[in-house]
Amino acid sequence: MAGPERIVIIGGGLAGASAAGALREHGYEGGLELLTEEAHRPYELPPLSKGVLLGDTDEPDWVHSEDFYADHDIDLRLGVTTTRIELGARLVLDADGGEHPYDRLLLATGSGPRMLPVPGGDLPGVHTLRTLDDSLALRGEFRSAERVVIVGGGWIGTEAAAAARKHGAEVTVVEQANAPLCDVLGDEIAEVFRTLHADHGVDWRLGSKVTEVLGDANGARGVRLAGGEEVTGDVVLVAVGASPRVELAHAAGLELADNGGVCVDAALRSAAPDVYAVGDIAAQFHPRYGRRVRVEHWANAKNQGAHVAANLLGAHEPYLGVPYFFSDQYDLGCEYRGLADVDTDELVIRGETSTREFIAFWLRHGVVTAAMNVNSWDYGDALKALVAAETQVTPADLRSADLNALAS
Template structure:
């Protein structure tokens, strides 16, 4: 495979910016175009629901310094959206009238917040959280609000609840699930987060459905539950997950996966020649799991973006990294590595759940499938090795042995 003359990257988030930077760092001398719909330079998303929303920062973590792109001869076009891909002609068209030919193409179009399909779901003043503007608007609203209702008890909803409480708002979180985050970490560990928020004054309305967002021309006034009860609110945040932005890929004829993402092989290649996908939209065939995995977390976008540069420039290396994410809520911080099925895997807890100082492991067929350290910071490397190596261990070993020795 000859070295490409021109690489086009659609999407200037963390995944796209990491791919553009990595091809330069690997010595590519051809043209690199990075197209971004956001008018700002690429930034990372985690701070939007953490430091920025809390008021500890006014800016996100930028992927690179502003001068980086010019200094590395990356043509960055902020505020420009790709509108069509013509695979046969190897051509990308944008909403500014531009036409861009490519030898290799990377799709890194990310996700959008899912809407709530109920009456009032499109009312003015209803908040979602995905961009820096979203975060700044929501922070301003939190500081002025007496009552906040958050629909969704996932990671974004939980972190936003912690931020709203930090701004002294009354907070109610509504979700049909019995225990927050149970689909990711199971009911036992999810219960730790539930109790943490309850101690901080958050009111849970778990196992309940939202029937309507109430309000009128002046904006949102609350949430009506399926029972008929109305929760009044100055601010309503909908945090019910994210949908991959695959419309461009689908219109071009690329294969999509059952999980809604763009189907890519182990090396992040789509079904079209010389077209790759990374980050939230990539439904990646992961060799370790023997199936497709689509991950919507910071590390996945960064690592896939960096990795795809190798294959853009002629290598054929599978992407093997384990999923990773982190969260900070009140005085709880944690990191999660791997991919658990909490409904089927064996949960092993090392440490003290009640004190919120523990490491949780999920065992599958006697092997470590995932690990989550909560307010425990000394064993990160060992946990990565246990998960990446699918270490075969017993529950008793995980509870009592030195973790580095098991890895």
């Protein structure tokens, strides 16, 4: 297939590796270089806070087999730190003095964990969870710890809490909001997760702010809260979210959006000639939502990476994917599809939240903006269709009607 002579991808995570594989699937035969800071070949992130951290496996889900890159003539460069992009010269520079010319450039630099901007926040032994090495190190700590302190009650924090409890540690989770995950799920569904963890012995400190990480040069030993209380632990994990890694893009002069990502159009193309962005850093103008959307979940990285390949080769197809993520905590599994505004959308529950087996819908003007199935696995395709189709439905229909029929 005719196309650019040389494509460079910065970022060896799921988005970048998916794009590289899809380019070869599309028949692209030109030079293809994949630059990653990691020492490992590209892998998927969800197992890091699930199977790997739980001890069910020592390996993540690799994006491609070990031989895939050589077999498909993809020049995978491990341990390469990109330092500068020169848009005019169409050149990428790395920390070792290497130069990587491109005809088309894809930015897939992902996110990095946020740290606590408090005294002691940089003490040795303050853990974050973003890489395979992070997960393996943290698992080792969980196995020997008596007490674990987790700062942050989002998806990473709650999944890590479940893993630490499995390994036998006492767990305290400190969260500034009054419930875990309430900014994503709203108060009623967030209560399901609070009680789930409480029933498994997790000690919540909700509505609490960390003002200091306690410890010394030998490591962290707990946190101090705004009211003065000290919460001690053998392990401190900071799980307060992630920030898109847009420093390279910003230094190169690419426009950044209010949500922190790189501004790209519906086809994931930036304003700079032949420069695209996908995954966590892509602030895409999404035709479905009529605004810029930046999504940090696994499916978005995978699907945008695969989608952008055709556009790198000359197409201009909009990415229309609906956000999706999943979580497993103790005996609770869930999937979420869509993008709700929990402050304004109407919440409709099918089933009983007390049983931890139900489906939650969010409605806006009679249209399903998001759906979440919790320990309920019969209607995945129907929920996906209901969110994607924007069909008019009523709360009564969602509570009791045949969901497959509604979605057809």
